[in-house]
Amino acid sequence: MAEDTETTEEETASDDTEAPAEETETEETDDTEHDGADETDEDAAPDEELLYGVPVHHAFGQTVIFADAESYLDLFGELISDGFQQVVDLCGADYANHVRNDLPASVIPERFEVVVNLISHARRERIRVRCQVAEGASIPSLFDMFPGTEAMEREAFDMFGIEFTDHPDLSRILMPEEWNGFPLRKDFDMGRIPVQFKGAPGQS
Amino acid sequence: MTIAEHTPSEAEIDGLIGGAERVMSRDNAVLRMSEAEAGALSLSPEHEFGDQKMIINMGPSHPSTHGVLRLMLEMEGETVLRSKPIIGYLHTGMEKTGEQLTYLQGGTNVTRMDYSSPLFTELAFSLAVENLLGLEIPERATWIRMMMTELNRMASHLLFMATNGMDLGAVSMMIYGWREREPLLRFFEKVTGLRMNHNYIRPGGVAADLHDGWQEDLLEYLEMLEPRLDEYHILMNGQPIWRDRLQGVGVINEAECLALGTTGPILRSAGSSWDLRRDMPYLAYDQVDFAIPVGEYGDCFDRYAIRLAEIEESIKIVRQCIEKMPSGDYRAQNKKVTPPPRGRIDESMEALIHHFKIFTEGFKVPAGETYAAVESPRGELGVYIVSDGSSTPYRMHVRAPSFVNLQTLPHLMENGLLADAVAVISSVDPIMGEVDR
Numbered sequence: 001m002a003e004d005t006e007t008t009e010e011e012t013a014s015d016d017t018e019a020p021a022e023e024t025e026t027e028e029t030d031d032t033e034h035d036g037a038d039e040t041d042e043d044a045a046p047d048e049e050l051l052y053g054v055p056v057h058h059a060f061g062q063t064v065i066f067a068d069a070e071s072y073l074d075l076f077g078e079l080i081s082d083g084f085q086q087v088v089d090l091c092g093a094d095y096a097n098h099v100r101n102d103l104p105a106s107v108i109p110e111r112f113e114v115v116v117n118l119i120s121h122a123r124r125e126r127i128r129v130r131c132q133v134a135e136g137a138s139i140p141s142l143f144d145m146f147p148g149t150e151a152m153e154r155e156a157f158d159m160f161g162i163e164f165t166d167h168p169d170l171s172r173i174l175m176p177e178e179w180n181g182f183p184l185r186k187d188f189d190m191g192r193i194p195v196q197f198k199g200a201p202g203q204s
Numbered sequence: 205m206t207i208a209e210h211t212p213s214e215a216e217i218d219g220l221i222g223g224a225e226r227v228m229s230r231d232n233a234v235l236r237m238s239e240a241e242a243g244a245l246s247l248s249p250e251h252e253f254g255d256q257k258m259i260i261n262m263g264p265s266h267p268s269t270h271g272v273l274r275l276m277l278e279m280e281g282e283t284v285l286r287s288k289p290i291i292g293y294l295h296t297g298m299e300k301t302g303e304q305l306t307y308l309q310g311g312t313n314v315t316r317m318d319y320s321s322p323l324f325t326e327l328a329f330s331l332a333v334e335n336l337l338g339l340e341i342p343e344r345a346t347w348i349r350m351m352m353t354e355l356n357r358m359a360s361h362l363l364f365m366a367t368n369g370m371d372l373g374a375v376s377m378m379i380y381g382w383r384e385r386e387p388l389l390r391f392f393e394k395v396t397g398l399r400m401n402h403n404y405i406r407p408g409g410v411a412a413d414l415h416d417g418w419q420e421d422l423l424e425y426l427e428m429l430e431p432r433l434d435e436y437h438i439l440m441n442g443q444p445i446w447r448d449r450l451q452g453v454g455v456i457n458e459a460e461c462l463a464l465g466t467t468g469p470i471l472r473s474a475g476s477s478w479d480l481r482r483d484m485p486y487l488a489y490d491q492v493d494f495a496i497p498v499g500e501y502g503d504c505f506d507r508y509a510i511r512l513a514e515i516e517e518s519i520k521i522v523r524q525c526i527e528k529m530p531s532g533d534y535r536a537q538n539k540k541v542t543p544p545p546r547g548r549i550d551e552s553m554e555a556l557i558h559h560f561k562i563f564t565e566g567f568k569v570p571a572g573e574t575y576a577a578v579e580s581p582r583g584e585l586g587v588y589i590v591s592d593g594s595s596t597p598y599r600m601h602v603r604a605p606s607f608v609n610l611q612t613l614p615h616l617m618e619n620g621l622l623a624d625a626v627a628v629i630s631s632v633d634p635i636m637g638e639v640d641r
Contacts, residue, residue, distance in 0.1 A: 016369065027325050059573055060335050060464075060574045061335075062574060063575075087465055087607075088467065088584055088608075089575070089601075089603040091601040093599045094599070098598050099569075101373060101571065102572055102573070115573075115601075117575055121462075121476070121483070122485060128575060135449060143230075147228055147464060148464040148465025149465070151611050152465075155607075168230050168234075171293075173292060174291065174292040174640060174641075177238055177239065177240075177293065183297055183300055184300055188303070190300065194613075
């Protein structure tokens with residue numbers, strides 16, 4: 001009886017995963033086609049859809065554009081003049097052990113990503129910028145354009161160790177000032193961390 | 205993605221950027237120094253600090269800081285010059301915890317962030333997960349969600365009324381605010397089983413249907429509440445001491461709000477009518493009538509008055525929900541996402557398997573990333589989820605409105621009195637649980 005249950009369970013489970021994943025599968029095939037075209041012919045790159053001069057991707061009905069550290073500030077300058085006057089969110093992400101398949105072919109994947117969500121009140125639109133940041137590399141701060149990113153960049157630094165150059169006060173915000181390590185990194189071990197607070201028993 | 209209807213002109217953009225010089229500058233009201241630096245500075249005898257200026261700490265355990273907010277204030281006499289909010293005292297790594305929990309368990313985690321309006325975080329989280337799943341939820345679930353979050357907005361704003369009154373010495377207001385909030389929490393308990401941290405809105409719908417007689421419960425409550433809000437108007441708005449205490453205190457303009465990423469009642473107090481419920485409708489907000497209260501002066505009084513008016517607007521929405529509540533399912537009938545009803549488990553092997561799979565392994569969510577935002581009582585509450593195709597999020601980030609809104613504090617308090625700092629903190633209405641996450 002028990003064995004029967006297990007087999008049915010496995011069958012149903014494998015059936016299930018296919019149904020909701022259909023959407024992504026089609027997207028994946030799109031991407032691989034792009035990949036294939038690029039490998040064979042360098043000139044095929046312009047086929048890629050561009051927005052503000054950078055690759056664009058439509059994820060679940062949302063517009064995502066991809067920046068690199070060099071074009072980062074210019075891109076935001078362009079976005080401001082196009083009406084995206086508010087950065088609502090900025091966060092980091094660590095892709096140490098996950099291979100993304102939603103990156104356009106011309107984007108070179110790096111370990112970290114800085115994800116910025118902007119909003120245009122006049123056009124009632126949102127746009128998301130994903131910027132690849134290599135481990136140990138830095139990215140310019142958006143403070144001079146959007147001072148509201150000060151705390152968000154501090155959080156990204158605190159949690160992932162992403163350096164923002166020219167930030168007015170790049171210090172820890174949520175963790176204690178003397179904390180070692182970056183908690184939201186994938187290699188930050190969970191559950192086996194000695195207490196790091198000042199004056200804790202057993203601490204010098 | 206909507207089609208661009210209006211591209212702002214150069215002048216408009218300049219107008220938006222201009223007016224924010226105060227916050228754009230690097231040398232402004234924000235006291236950018238660490239604890240150690242501040243300590244060294246106040247001890248050094250050569251420094252001007254020895255004479256007139258000093259740095260004092262307010263909080264983290266101060267009754268008017270609404271939790272464990274600590275402020276480092278640079279004072280000259282009674283005047284606040286620069287300041288810095290110091291946060292992190294409630295940080296427990298909830299975003300990291302969220303990476304270990306399945307999408308079904310995630311609700312129990314995110315609901316503990318903003319503890320005075322927990323349904324909003326659950327809603328944003330569920331909307332993000334449903335977006336990744338491509339899951340349509342039934343109409344009734346949508347309307348239940350909308351009604352419950354509006355009730356939660358009322359509860360949150362009533363709590364604000366109470367704490368704001370308490371902070372400013374209107375102690376009877378504290379009792380009244382809590383008194384009016386209490387029946388709402390009882391209603392939540394009846395519907396969700398818990399007074400707070402409900403985990404009621406889940407991917408796929410809501411956890412339980414509304415109980416029999418919920419309409420009567422609510423109508424009775426609304427009938428009681430409306431005349432009491434009129435009493436608030438008499439008690440607070442008509443009172444010269446209250447007005448003097450708030451008017452012209454902690455002023456911010458629209459350009460500064462935009463530059464600082466501020467949303468919610470603070471942005472609306474400065475004259476912008478930006479509200480996601482109307483401007484980027486989610487749920488069924490395009491099918492209900494409500495107004496968006498907008499302030500003019502961007503001061504503490506406007507922020508207070510907007511929240512009072514928002515309670516009245518929420519009552520309107522709730523009344524429409526009671527009228528228009530559709531019948532049908534309260535959660536999606538998707539066997540892979542919503543657990544089967546208890547009765548089915550005894551009858552069907554399939555149901556038992558699905559139940560077992562959903563509660564042990566969880567349901568798998570297609571790979572990708574998405575951002576879903578709702579208008580919480582404090583502003584835009586967004587959830588950014590990256591899925592790697594497994595049953596736990598690869599990365600979950602919560603854009604907490606209080607976290608971003610806290611950045612306005614130094615600018616609001618600049619050159620104000622220490623006593624006004626209390627009014628300012630209160631009017632920003634930060635919830636430290638979601639600031640620190």
